[in-house]
Amino acid sequence: MAILFVLLALTVLAVMAGANWYLWRRLFRDTTRAAGWVRRGGAVLIAGGWALAVSALVAERTGAPFWLQRVLAWPGFLWLALSIYLLLAVLAGEAVRPLLRRWLERRAPADVPVARPVDARHEETETVPSSARPGARPAPPEGPQETGPTPQETQDTGSTLLAAPSRRLFVSRVVGGAAAVAAVGTVGYGTYGVLRGPRVKRVTVPLARLPRAAHGYRIAVVSDIHLSPVLGRGFAQKVVDTINGTQPDLIAVVGDLVDGSVKDLGPAAAPLAQLTARHGSYFVTGNHEYFSGAEQWVEEVRRLGLLPLENARTELPWFDLAGVNDIAGESEGQGPDFTRALGGRDTARACVLLAHQPVQIHDAVEHGVDLQLSGHTHGGQLWPGSLLAAAANPTVAGLERYGDTQLYVSRGAGAWGPPTRVGAPSDITVIELASKQA
Known part of the structure; x- marks a missing residue:
């Protein structure tokens, strides 16, 4: 097993090294005439970027001083x-x-500049007359001849694009420059989308066992806020204001609230105390809570006025609301317990389950749940990450039916790692329950 892990790690490192060498070659080596400060600077930029990325991940996981986490x-x-x-x-x-x-x-x-290398470090442009090419027609006799294009006309045809730098160098610069602009623009817009805050999405879900009196009941679902050294108190306030603006009957926070300890991120989470709903706010753990001290965070959200559902159920006026711990809690003896959360309930009543990961839907089906609310996937967060998310989850985003149970997966409000989303905009979803008796 250890040998397999080492081989896998070496393979990943080799692929990453090859990909970064390819980037350096296309963006820096192929766009310059000779070795110099641009090529060296490109190597420093790529290597330094990865050094910062790895350091940021390690600092977060090891609980480094919070100021250092924020810097990295x-x-x-x-x-x-x-x-x-x-x-x-x-x-x-x-x-x-x-x-x-x-x-x-x-x-x-007709006379095309051709790049001819002079030595290993330099190249110059040489014009090859058309008469000197193999198979070319002889030059016309001396004397009055029809004049060719003027220098200005030649420039208009684009020959200057070919003369200096060479055609290959020119193509490399155009393609490399366009790639850099596209990548920076994509990441910039995706980051702006996260920092701007999540948008409200509204979904109507009919439930067969929901009484007519509960028709139109609204649940605000928020997942994957991921408060962190990047997304702090200001972001939490935007999320809270957005949720309260929907005036929900109930608020469900379905995991991955934080990426860090209560000591470091407690102040960032403080705005959650402002959440307001007629039937209260409820919380279940996500996998990232178990990286950040789940027990401490459960107590903190309780202090802030949210009600944690740790493999537990509460009876609301028209349906049961249950919650199970995340699968990651199994390593700490705090994994999901569906029997404890759902056993012995009145099966004539509708049941809504809060469970962080969509893969928990199969247990929900077995226990007769009407609707499961989840997050975890981020909708893939960074395209084409949605393809990977689809391979690991039954539903990546949106509403789907599994037998008599429906599953709704939110893309989440925040972001993990890069504060960036591409092709998977953040959301807070208002689920409006509909009674089939209405």
């Missing part, structure tokens, strides 16, 4: 996102390169 988090986590989209953009550029070269060849005049 922004540049380190943003580099993670930027490196993904730089690689994707450069790969996409491979399809553009031959098309751009072909276009330049068609626009080139």
